[in-house]
Amino acid sequence: IFGAELFTTASLAFEPNLRIATPGNYQLGPDDELVVNVFGLSEARYDLKVNPEGYVYIQNAGPVMVNGLTVDEAAVKIRSKLSSTIYKAIQSGQTKVQVTLGAIRSIRVTVIGEAKKPGTYTISSLATLFNALYLSGGPSLNGSYRNIELVRNNKVYKTVDLYDFLLKGSLAGNVQLKDEDVIRIPYYQARATLKGEVKRPGIYEIKPGDNLKMVLDNAGGFTD
Secondary structure (H helix, E strand, O other), X not given: OOOHXXXXXXXXXXXXXXXXXXXXXXXXXXXXXXXXXXXXXXXEEEEEEOOOOOEEEEOOOEEEEOOOOOHHHHHHHHHHHHHOOOOHHHOOOOEEEEEEEOOOOEEEEXXXXXXXXXXXXXXXXXXXXXHHHHHOOOEOOOEOOOOEEEEEOOEEEEEEOHHHHHHHOXXXXXXXXXXXXXXXXXXXXXXXXEOOOXXXXXXXXXXXXXXXHHHHHHOOOEOO
8 A cells, every 4th residue: 555654664753853943833731841041130040840720930920821822922921020020120131031941741642543553642742643643553454544634622623645745745734733632544435556567556545536647646657
């Protein structure tokens, strides 16, 4: 089946990169850790863990709600809190504040349907759809590669076609996961088998509306 090698190649692990700058759309949640550095007229460092209620507590300044905010949005709130309490020089610019993400939390996602290893997985909150698919072994023998559903808040948030990645290198479907997301792999609808003088003989999944030329293009076209 075309695409199966994506999940059987040992050197292709799809591990989330934890050594990158925090993505701009990353939303903070309980168990994330923020590192706050104060420098200038005053020097201080705070390691702030987000509690289950979504707050970080700054000593001598008080709690700040950061749940659901990006790091940049949280930095604005923390800077405002510090400037109105213990570091008045922030308002004049003589003292500056830098906020970065320290330790990151884990999230739980569930893979159901026609996966080789369906189940619930605990993964990094920076993990993406492809990371979870790889952990679950990808679609099973009867699973679809072209209609994978990401269910979020009981609604289909995105439908992913792995052929876009396999044939075009498009990562548009590799969305970042959130806690309690469900990935559903349905049964395939139809397949076509290409044999003989094509560059990549194999079994190709087809969607309604696909024609012969599309399937031939997926197989790399005819041989000489």
